[in-house]
Amino acid sequence: MARRIKISSGVLNVRLHPHPEGIYGEFIEAIYQLRRPVRIRGDRYAMLSLLSRTEANDGIYTGLITTFTKIDTTEPWFDTDNLKEASEKDISRISIPDSLHPNATSFHFLFDARRHRFYVQTYSKGRTLSVRSAQRMLGGLAADLAITRRFNEAVIDIVQSKAGLEAVFALTVIKRVTVTLTKPNADVFDDDFDENIEGFLEELHSKKLTLIVEAEPRQSITPNEGLRRVSRSALEHGSVKTEGRDEQGATQRSTDDYPEDLHDKYDPDAVSETHAFRQLTGR
Template sequence: MTHERKVPISALNIAMHEPHSPQAYVDLMLGLYAMRRIVNVRTLTGVLIGSMYPFDRRHPDRGLTGEIYQFTNLDRSEPWFDVNALDEASEDDVKDIKIPDHLKPHLARFNYVFFPHGHRFYVQTRNKNRTLGVQSVLKFFRLLLSDESAPQSPPIEVTVEPDRDTIAQILKIKYLKRLEITLVRPNPDDLSVAEKRLLKKLSHQGARQMDVRLHADSSQNLEPDVETVTLAKVAASNGAVVGSGRDAANNPVLMSTVDQPWKEVAHFDEDVQTEKAAIIAKAQEMHQKVRG
């Protein structure tokens, strides 16, 4: 009898502006881990990089893996509730409660894999009955990178990797009336010749971000040209794309890459493979798709 488990995985694009290198990404991630900083992604939900180690200690640029810890980060200034009295607990009731600052309840662990070549961070988003949404991981990294003690590096953009079919679905909206594209200057390592031309255009103008908004005439529909489609494809992983209009039945349609994170599932038999091994294998498979 097999004991099959399913583990969902999503991805972030952690892109460093030039100058950069795979080793620079390794140094960045090791520096973030060394901070040992707890970040509250929700009011009482703390997140911490709990562990990090390379696949190959002689070649750390081949990949890093470890666990993200999620737990309840109690705010001691908030009132306690007395379930017997159905009222707020008094100071006398709670004065003897002593929980050391270094102990945090409701721990959950989520595996991750980071590839310096291609700078993608793949993370487990559910572990049994606990979840860690990719948007929470995004918030964690953005707040961690903005901390004054974060490792010094060129500017870094962190975005959620969208579902691979989202751009095609947006462009297939039957009556496309509005298309909004936000491109944050991408990393040249990932780009085709056409995409590098867009990057060069931004770089030459000293621009960090490009915003393009197309609105159709009331009597027409949008028909994006090759350059706009290329821009949208690059922005899908380096910014955001939003399209709106109406479908064939004249129902309103609104689609965004931000709302459609890439999700894949690692399937494995607990009797023959560990959860960690299954997640690493799936992350490698996903990364091959990213790098084309």
């Protein structure tokens, strides 16, 4: 039996305002057309290197994110043979085209334009791309002047897990709960809670609402259904933080530390990595 290979994905919630029909498909096409690398950490960059439109009529866009090392050739070079900084003569022999970058790795992505969810592969054959790095990449592309002029500001949040919310509420003593809600899209919900929040923020010309619940002296907050309902919305539209005590003493927890993690294993002799990722997303 072939060794089964790990595959995993994180999820980003991309929100535009206003958001008329078709706007998210136009958005992913526009940021792909930039053909621009974005620094995600240190000398590591990422870019959308492939976009497939074959399922665009169904609101599905697939493709690749490629990460690579971008060398700053203006910085000093080191000669490991002579154990000293390379000379100008040595450096003059180096010829690397500006468009070539080493240590490249590609990861699959799927963008569901109807639900404005961006699924990104976070593990591939021992290489990783954190969902936060994918958020930095998309955020950097969305902040391009050509994009903001056309789509206004894009809000890109990491979707957090329900298990993470339970962990946040599992403190022995909860003295404060802070729920942050950014302006959501109401069209993906079954009831009017998020629609009311969006209307409230719109009327105030605001993009964020922060709800703070504090315990009475010598009491602990007991999260009821109302607080949990607001908090569940924040898993896709913000974050939830608790402050209090556990067995170790004073502490705090945040759903930011519990991103949604889709993971599985697949047999490479039976299915391709592309197909395994698609199954993982459920799209």
